[in-house]
Amino acid sequence: MSKVIACYKWVADETDIKVNADSTLDISKAKGKISDYDRNAIEAAVQAAGALGGTAVALTFGTPKAKQSLKDALSRGPAEACYINAEEAARADGAVTAKALAAAVKKIENVSLVVCGEGASDTYARQTAPRIGAVLDWPVITSVSSVRFDGNALIAVRRLEDCMQTVKSELPAVIAVLPEMNSAPIPGLKAVLSAGKKPVTEFKAGDLGVDFAPKTTVSALKAYAMNRKSVIFSEGEIADKVKELTAALRKEGVL
Amino acid sequence: MAGIYVYSDKKDLAAELVGFAKGCGKRAIVLTFDERAAKDLSNSGADKVCLLKGDSELVENYGKSIAHLLAEQGAELFVVGATVSGRDIAARVAGYLDCAMVSEASSITYTDGKLVTERMMYGGSVQQSEVLEGLCVVTVRAGKFEAISGAAEVTTLEISADTRTTLVERKDIVKEGADLSVAERIVCVGMALDKREDLQIAHDLAAVLGAEVGCTRGVAEEKHWLPVEQYIGMSGAVVKPKLYLSMGVSGQIQHVFGIRDSQIIVAVNTDPKAPIFKAADYGIVGDMYQVIPLLTKTLKGA
Amino acid sequence: MSSLVTSNTTLSSLTDEQQLILNNVREFVQTEVKPRAPQIDKTAQFPHDLFKRCAELGLTGLAIDEEYGGLGQGVLMEQLVMEEIAKECPVLALILDAHLLSYRLINHFGSKEQKKRFIPPTASGAQITAMASTEATGSTNFAEQQPMGKRDGDGIILNGTKLFTTNSDVAGFYIVQGMVDGEFVNVIVEKGTPGLETGAIDHKLGMAGSSTGTVRFKNLRVPKENILAEHSDVQDASFALCFLNISSISIGLAEGVLEKTKTYLLNRTRNHKPLAGFQVVAHHLAKMQTQIELAKSILERAAKLYDEGRPDVVLTFMTKAFACEMAVDVANLCIQLHGAAGYMEETGIARYLRDAKCNTIGEISTDIHYDYIALRMGLPIDTSFPLFG
Numbered sequence: 001m002s003k004v005i006a007c008y009k010w011v012a013d014e015t016d017i018k019v020n021a022d023s024t025l026d027i028s029k030a031k032g033k034i035s036d037y038d039r040n041a042i043e044a045a046v047q048a049a050g051a052l053g054g055t056a057v058a059l060t061f062g063t064p065k066a067k068q069s070l071k072d073a074l075s076r077g078p079a080e081a082c083y084i085n086a087e088e089a090a091r092a093d094g095a096v097t098a099k100a101l102a103a104a105v106k107k108i109e110n111v112s113l114v115v116c117g118e119g120a121s122d123t124y125a126r127q128t129a130p131r132i133g134a135v136l137d138w139p140v141i142t143s144v145s146s147v148r149f150d151g152n153a154l155i156a157v158r159r160l161e162d163c164m165q166t167v168k169s170e171l172p173a174v175i176a177v178l179p180e181m182n183s184a185p186i187p188g189l190k191a192v193l194s195a196g197k198k199p200v201t202e203f204k205a206g207d208l209g210v211d212f213a214p215k216t217t218v219s220a221l222k223a224y225a226m227n228r229k230s231v232i233f234s235e236g237e238i239a240d241k242v243k244e245l246t247a248a249l250r251k252e253g254v255l
Numbered sequence: 256m257a258g259i260y261v262y263s264d265k266k267d268l269a270a271e272l273v274g275f276a277k278g279c280g281k282r283a284i285v286l287t288f289d290e291r292a293a294k295d296l297s298n299s300g301a302d303k304v305c306l307l308k309g310d311s312e313l314v315e316n317y318g319k320s321i322a323h324l325l326a327e328q329g330a331e332l333f334v335v336g337a338t339v340s341g342r343d344i345a346a347r348v349a350g351y352l353d354c355a356m357v358s359e360a361s362s363i364t365y366t367d368g369k370l371v372t373e374r375m376m377y378g379g380s381v382q383q384s385e386v387l388e389g390l391c392v393v394t395v396r397a398g399k400f401e402a403i404s405g406a407a408e409v410t411t412l413e414i415s416a417d418t419r420t421t422l423v424e425r426k427d428i429v430k431e432g433a434d435l436s437v438a439e440r441i442v443c444v445g446m447a448l449d450k451r452e453d454l455q456i457a458h459d460l461a462a463v464l465g466a467e468v469g470c471t472r473g474v475a476e477e478k479h480w481l482p483v484e485q486y487i488g489m490s491g492a493v494v495k496p497k498l499y500l501s502m503g504v505s506g507q508i509q510h511v512f513g514i515r516d517s518q519i520i521v522a523v524n525t526d527p528k529a530p531i532f533k534a535a536d537y538g539i540v541g542d543m544y545q546v547i548p549l550l551t552k553t554l555k556g557a
Numbered sequence: 558m559s560s561l562v563t564s565n566t567t568l569s570s571l572t573d574e575q576q577l578i579l580n581n582v583r584e585f586v587q588t589e590v591k592p593r594a595p596q597i598d599k600t601a602q603f604p605h606d607l608f609k610r611c612a613e614l615g616l617t618g619l620a621i622d623e624e625y626g627g628l629g630q631g632v633l634m635e636q637l638v639m640e641e642i643a644k645e646c647p648v649l650a651l652i653l654d655a656h657l658l659s660y661r662l663i664n665h666f667g668s669k670e671q672k673k674r675f676i677p678p679t680a681s682g683a684q685i686t687a688m689a690s691t692e693a694t695g696s697t698n699f700a701e702q703q704p705m706g707k708r709d710g711d712g713i714i715l716n717g718t719k720l721f722t723t724n725s726d727v728a729g730f731y732i733v734q735g736m737v738d739g740e741f742v743n744v745i746v747e748k749g750t751p752g753l754e755t756g757a758i759d760h761k762l763g764m765a766g767s768s769t770g771t772v773r774f775k776n777l778r779v780p781k782e783n784i785l786a787e788h789s790d791v792q793d794a795s796f797a798l799c800f801l802n803i804s805s806i807s808i809g810l811a812e813g814v815l816e817k818t819k820t821y822l823l824n825r826t827r828n829h830k831p832l833a834g835f836q837v838v839a840h841h842l843a844k845m846q847t848q849i850e851l852a853k854s855i856l857e858r859a860a861k862l863y864d865e866g867r868p869d870v871v872l873t874f875m876t877k878a879f880a881c882e883m884a885v886d887v888a889n890l891c892i893q894l895h896g897a898a899g900y901m902e903e904t905g906i907a908r909y910l911r912d913a914k915c916n917t918i919g920e921i922s923t924d925i926h927y928d929y930i931a932l933r934m935g936l937p938i939d940t941s942f943p944l945f946g
Contacts (some may be wrong), residue, residue, distance in 0.1 A: 014377040014508060025381060027541055037490075071573050072580075094349065094356055124489060125358040126448040127346040134318065134350025142315075142343040155423065159483075161337045166424040167313065172422075179490065180476050180483055186585050189615030189628050192577045215355035215391070220384040224375065226511075228520060232532050234825070235539035241539045243550045245521065248537050252520045254440070254498040255464070255554070446592070525903075527824035542903055 001053040002112035002171075005082075006045030007101055007132070008038035008073055010066035011122040019223040032065060034072055037117035037177075039184035044147070044177045045115040046077035051149050052112060055079045057110075061100045062089045074195035077185040081198065082108060086205035088212035095215045098131030103208035105136065108201075113154070114174040118143065129176035139169040142176040257329040258282025258302065262321075262344065263336025266292040270299040270402035272334050272395065277301075277403055279365050281331065285407070286321065288314050293409050300405035311416035314340055318347030318412045325332060326352060330390055332370065334363075337394040345394045355391040363393055378489055379512030396493065431482045433467045435492040440466035440500075443487060443514075444480075446473045447503025447524070447543060451480045456544070457502060460551045469494070471510050487513040502543040506531025523547065575634055584640045585614060594646040598908045601765035603727050603757075607649055611944040612682025616653060621660055624916035625676040632798065632863040636805040636856060643809025644816070647912040648764045650809065651919075652685075654802040655723035655767075657918075659686035660734045661798055666785035674782075675730065675745060684729030689719035689746075690833045691774040705735035711781040713737055713744060713904070715752070715774035723919075726757040731774070732785075743785040763911030764919075780851055786806070797870050799920050800877035807884035807916045808852050818891040821898075832894075841894060845887045852880040871933050878926040881916040888913040904905050904939030 016030035034042075042058060049056035058073040060066055061084040070081050083099050092100070116129040126142070133140030145159045154173055158165045159180070186201050205212060228232050231248065233241040259276035263269040269285055269292070276283035283301040287293050290397045294305040311315060325333055325348065335345035337359045349356035357363075361382070362373040370387040387393075435441060442461040444454060451523055454468070461468050468485065475486035488495055489509040495516035503522045504510065511534045514520060522535040523546045539546050589610060597604050611617055611642070620635045621627025635657070643650040660679045663672060678684040692702045706715040719733060730747045746753060757770035819842055822833035832838050859872045888910035892899035899906045917923045931938045 012377075014380060017380065020322060030553075065495040068573065072577055075577060094346070094358075095353055099353075118490065123358075124376070124378070124472055125356075126342050127349065127356055127358060130318070130343050130346035131350035134322075134347050135353075137319075139417065140343070140347060141314070141420065143339045158339070163428055164426045165422065166426075167420050168423050169420040179472075183477075186581050186588075186614065187577075188579070188613060189578050189619065189630075192581065193574050193628060195577075196574060215353075215387075216357065217386045218383060219371070219386050220382075221376075222382055224380055224382045226515075228534060230533060230538070231536065232285060232527070232538040232540060234527055234538075238326060238541050238545050238549060242546060242553050245537055245539055245550070246553050249498070249519070249521070252519050252536075450908070526820075528820045 002052060002110055003108055003166055004049040004052060004054050004056050005059050005105055005108065005111055005114045006038075006042040006043060006073075006078060007059050007061075007114060007116045007128065008069070009035040009122075010060060010062045010069040011035045011120060014121060016143050023222045023225065025223060026219060032069060033121075034069055034076075035117060035121040037119060037121070037179050039076065039117075040179045040181050041115045041117040042073060042076045042078060043097075043175055043182045043184045044175075045113070048113055048115065048147065048149070049079075054112060055099045057082060057108060059104055059220060061086065061092070061097055061104070065092045070200055071195040072194070074198045075192040076148065076184075077187075077191070078197060080200065082201045082203065084203045084205070084208065086212065088205055089216055091218075092212070093214040093216045094125055094127035094131055096210070096212055098128055098135055099210045100205075100208060100212070101128065101134045102135035104203055105132070107203065107208070112171045112175070114172075116136075116174065116176045118176050118178050126176070130173050132176040136172075136174070139173040140175070141167055141169060141173065144175045144177045145180055147175065147181075149175075163182060256282060256284055256303065257331060258284050259332045259334055260284050260286060260325055260328075261301070261334055262286045262341065264289075264338055264340050265336055265397065266295050267402070268336035268338070268341075268397045269296055271397065271400040272336060273299045273301045274403045275334065275395070275400040276332075278400070284328075285329075286315070286324075291502060297407050297409050298341055298404055299407060300403040301407040304407045304409045306411045307414045309414045309416040311418055311420075312422050312462060313416075314422060315343050315347065316416040316418065316420060317414055318344050318353050319417055322348045322351035324412075324414070325390065332390070333392045335392065335394045337396045345392050349392040352390060352392075354389065355385075355387045357385055357391070357393045358388065358393055360393050361399075363395065371468070375512065378508035379515065380508045398495070428484060430484055435467055435469050435487060435494050437486065438467040438494065438496050438506045440464050440498045441469050441487075441494055441496045441517075442466045443499060443501040443504055444470045444474055445501060445504030445524075446469065446471060446478075447505075448474065448478075448480070451478070453544075454480060456547050456551070460500070460502075460547055460554075463551050463554045464498070464500070466496075466498070466500070471504055471507075489513060495504075501531060501535075502533050502547050505529045506534055523550075570888065571634075572824055575630070575637075576632075578634070579637055579641060581614070582616070582638050585610065586641055586645050590649060591645040594649075596907070597646065597648060597766040599765075599902075601759060603766055603768040604649060604652070605727070607646075608652060608682065608685060611653060612647070614624075616657060616681035618680030620657065621676060621680040624666075625672065625680050627676075627680040631860075632801065633857065633860040634787060636801060636860050639802050639805035640809035640812070643806040644813035647806050647813075647909070647915075648766050648889050650802075650806045651764055651767050651915070652724060654799060654806065655688065656682075656686050657802065658799040659730075659732045662688060662734075663745070663785065670782070671745070671785060678729065682810075685724050685727050686732070687722050687724035687728035687772075688732045688734070689722040689725070690716070690734035691720045691722070691933060692879055693720060702736050704735070704737060704739075706737045706779075708738050709778065713742070713779045713784060713820050715746070715777040715779060716742070717774055719767055719772045722772050723767050723769045725772055726755050726768045728755075731772055737779070744777060744779045745783040745785065746772075746774070746777065747783070750777055763908065763916055764915040765908075765911075780820070797868070797873045798863065800873050800926075801856065803865070803916050803920050804852070804856050804859075804876045804880035807857055807881045807913060808849060810855060810909055810913055810916075811849050811852070811884040811887040814888050814891045814906060815849065817906060818842070818894055838894065841890060845890060848883045848887060852876070856880060858863045871930060874926040874929055877920075878923045878930070881913070882923055884913040885910070885917055 012030035018026040056078040058078040058081040119126040261272040323402040360372040489512040500521040522531040522538040618627035623629040705717040754773040757768040
């Protein structure tokens with residue numbers, strides 16, 4: 001039975017990131033979460049596995065902290081999970097991430113499809129799917145809005161800026177799905193309770209034969225300073241607030 | 256030929272990227288698959304325009320060949336217009352080259368011979384600076400650089416395609432609303448809207464302002480009350496109007512990413528703690544169902 | 558969502574799965590329940606859509622045994638879920654509470670066959686259920702109630718009216734309690750049975766949308782299969798569990814309204830200083846936070862005792878009396894701290910007070926709880942207490 005892999009990233013919840021007085025960031029207290037669009041990728045992989053008569057496998061590359069994501073991912077429908085447990089994930093760039101994931105895909109064997117989310121909540125670099133495709137030298141389809149299968153062929157509809165493009169590819173392939181692909185439902189409680197019983201395979205960094213040295217050097221990371229007037233009319237009657245606003249906009253010359 | 260290689264499926268964006276390359280004092284070599292674009296870009300100030308020809312109508316299928324071409328030619332940098340297809344090609348090329356890539360750089364400069372980039376993280380709340388060495392790939396959105404002019408030689412190059420993926424069909428998206436990316440004024444509807452019919456109050460205000468109506472991701476993708484093209488944010492439209500006025504938008508950072516280049520941002524929301532107020536120049540704390548109709552009436556009367 | 562100062566002592570003892578369940582419930586509440594809550598309050602329409610979602614997520618079977626299609630989660634877990642829902646929509650939690658109460662009665666009084674027949678649709682949420690016991694003459698003292706029916710062969714013929722039944726107009730079946738031929742009985746009345754009439758009250762102070770109203774019987778015949786095993790001793794810890802659920806609803810409600818009030822006072826300024834920074838206001842907020850924490854502590858203790866199989870009914874009563882009165886006080890003070898804005902429904906604070914008041918009366922009033930506690934203290938209080946004798 002072929003496998004459909006859903007790649008997901010365990011990221012810091014951006015709403016928990018604190019900005020220090022000097023604009024540096026404190027991510028230490030941030031809770032983890034499955035990257036928003038990766039939920040759609042997991043759901044898409046589960047549906048694809050159903051259509052192909054295969055098994056959906058959740059795959060993540062992360063630090064030891066990412067272990068806590070496995071039950072969450074499994075509660076969303078995949079039959080099993082694979083976890084590349086590597087401290088190097090903390091410093092990984094697009095190149096390292098794709099090589100690690102691709103190496104795991106090779107280890108898992110008999111993979112017909114790799115599904116990624118269009119971009120991660122933290123970096124939103126949108127490199128992973130095309131890069132995995134390049135490393136494996138498999139066909140890649142990005143910006144996928146819907147997908148169907150015809151034997152060993154995959155027919156995907158892509159959303160571009162000005163058109164919807166239908167393309168056909170052979171399996172195995174890599175796709176990156178848009179959030180519009182499905183609604184990625186909140187998992188039911190039963191699925192949560194049974195998640196822990198599903199098999200998990202763990203790979204260590206050394207198992208994969210991948211060069212974990214990142215290609216980019218991060219030189220600074222700081223909060224983006226929003227520089228707006230923030231004149232907020234919060235007191236008094238609505239009519240007065242509206243009058244004050246229209247006067248201000250007229251003065252700005254934007255009406 | 257060494258230098259900065261430029262690609263975009265949007266020829267204006269390609270011309271802007273040539274402007275960047277020449278501004279760095281480097282040679283600029285433009286890659287294009289479109290004969291007309293090649294002709295237009297022959298006046299972009301590039302050193303060379305390379306018209307690529309091959310067996311596939313899908314430009315993404317040339318990623319591997321472009322990677323070979325860049326390596327062979329000793330390219331210093333591959334800078335690509337950040338469109339759907341541009342991002343795809345750029346990341347494939349980076350993958351085949353196993354090289355560094357920075358997606359949607361907000362700033363890109365050469366400092367002491369090294370490439371220094373900035374980009375947004377965490378939906379636009381964090382700025383990351385990176386230093387890159389050797390051949391690398393960077394994507395850039397439209398509007399970051401000025402195009403220049405000057406004659407360039409056009410050469411044609413045969414290039415091989417990966418034909419495992421083929422084009423079946425192409426359907427133009429019939430835009431129901433105007434192109435938000437060029438709109439001068441935008442009224443943006445958020446999830447506080449109770450029901451689809453209530454969009455009318457946004458349309459009424461838009462009519463008075465001469466504005467287009469946009470929305471947040473939820474309104475388009477969860478409620479399906481407006482077409483997907485009309486949603487603003489990191490994964491949707493990125494806008495830069497003179498006036499952006501939101502109603503019932505909470506201001507998630509992913510949305511704010513899409514409005515940050517607006518000249519004036521106005522927010523109406525019942526929750527005084529809504530993050531949109533931090534991103535706004537002017538705001539009214541109040542129920543949009545009361546504020547917006549009154550604002551429409553006030554502007555009409557003026 | 559900003560976290561409160563403490564409250565993590567309970568959460569740390571949860572399993573990964575339970576923590577995930579709570580995360581998912583929180584997401585459900587924030588994305589699906591919160592936007593609907595003001596509407597439900599305004600229209601007083603039963604939220605069939607949200608009940609269906611609760612069923613899909615498995616919340617209708619949270620504490621029900623796995624053999625009946627439930628999730629077999631403990632009492633503490635149920636409390637945490639109720640609390641989470643009540644932060645944004647107390648009435649939805651109340652509806653679930655009434656639903657689960659019926660399950661508990663069947664589970665306690667029912668035969669194996671009755672459990673097999675009625676519990677699975679309760680767990681899956683295919684049927685909404687309700688419990689009908691209150692009569693015009695009162696609810697706590699069944700001995701004083703009029704007989705609600707009489708034996709007829711191996712069945713029972715019901716005649717009479719039950720009042721203030723939550724889920725009255727939407728239930729698929731009712732657990733009806735009352736006196737028959739001088740005996741206390743529990744029977745199941747299914748929707749569509751000839752002689753059954755139901756109706757919901759449109760206007761009540763709070764908990765709008767709960768479909769609370771009358772259940773009337775006119776010569777309604779209950780067949781033998783629907784009569785639950787007879788128990789003369791009705792003191793039952795599993796029934797008292799509903800008081801914990803109500804307490805959790807009050808606690809969640811208090812947390813919800815306090816959080817909204819804190820936000821308001823942090824943003825509302827006087828002399829360019831947030832109101833929350835004025836000591837008198839800050840102390841009010843701190844005291845309310847403390848009250849909530851106290852209620853959570855006693856609730857957690859009472860719930861754990863249930864999970865350990867040694868329930869303490871007095872402690873359960875104390876929890877309910879304290880938590881439900883506390884929530885009224887908190888909601889009341891929160892409105893006061895909002896000033897005029899708090900009195901306006903559009904601010905979304907007022908409904909918390911209206912909803913909170915329900916819980917000091919519903920499922921037995923605070924006074925009766927104090928009666929019982931006083932009795933257990935050995936005070937010579939003049940009361941007969943057949944329900945919890």
